[in-house]
Amino acid sequence: MLRRYETIFITHPELSEEDHTELEKKLRSTITAMEGDAIKLEDWGSRKLGYEIGRNSRGRYFLLDYLAGSDLVREIERNLRLNDQVLKFQTVKVTDRVSPETDKTLKMEAPGEKGVKGIERPSTLDEKMNPEVEQPESEEGERK
Numbered sequence: 595m596l597r598r599y600e601t602i603f604i605t606h607p608e609l610s611e612e613d614h615t616e617l618e619k620k621l622r623s624t625i626t627a628m629e630g631d632a633i634k635l636e637d638w639g640s641r642k643l644g645y646e647i648g649r650n651s652r653g654r655y656f657l658l659d660y661l662a663g664s665d666l667v668r669e670i671e672r673n674l675r676l677n678d679q680v681l682k683f684q685t686v687k688v689t690d691r692v693s694p695e696t697d698k699t700l701k702m703e704a705p706g707e708k709g710v711k712g713i714e715r716p717s718t719l720d721e722k723m724n725p726e727v728e729q730p731e732s733e734e735g736e737r738k
Contacts, residue, residue: 596631596661596692603674603683604653607640613679614654621658624669630662647681661692 605614618635625632638655647653658670667685674683 596663597690598633598659598661598688598692599667599685600688601658601660601667601670601674601683601685603656603658604643604647604681605656606679606681607650607652607654609654609679617677617679620673621670624673625660625662625666628662628666628669630660630666633659633661635659643681650681653681659688 605617614637621635622632624630634657636657636659638657640652640654643651643653660666662670671683671685674680
């Protein structure tokens with residue numbers, strides 16, 4: 595039974611493109627060798643870290659979305675742990691029991707996605723509970 599997982603990992607910021615390609619090939623070959631299914635691997639680019647990791651204040655973020663069993667997840671995490679260029683990683687189970695139809699749909703949708711879509715949220719609790727309630731005006735006469 596396959597489940598859908600997402601692994602986010604952070605690599606050293608000055609890692610060459612060759613090393614990134616090698617890491618990607620290693621992960622994809624591990625997934626296919628253990629009968630998993632890679633959906634997508636996104637490069638989120640270099641970003642500032644929330645705190646220093648091994649004297650690094652920046653890191654390059656990646657998202658790996660795949661279908662796998664629990665043994666494959668352990669193997670991917672073991673490979674990431676052994677790679678000195680990977681600073682941090684975290685795996686999250688997204689869904690249980692993915693059907694073959696869902697698998698095909700996920701693969702077809704994945705290449706078209708360009709990034710993470712933002713979620714629009716109301717700015718205050720009042721707007722969320724009752725969107726028709728007018729917000730108080732500030733001293734300058736503008737609404738908050």
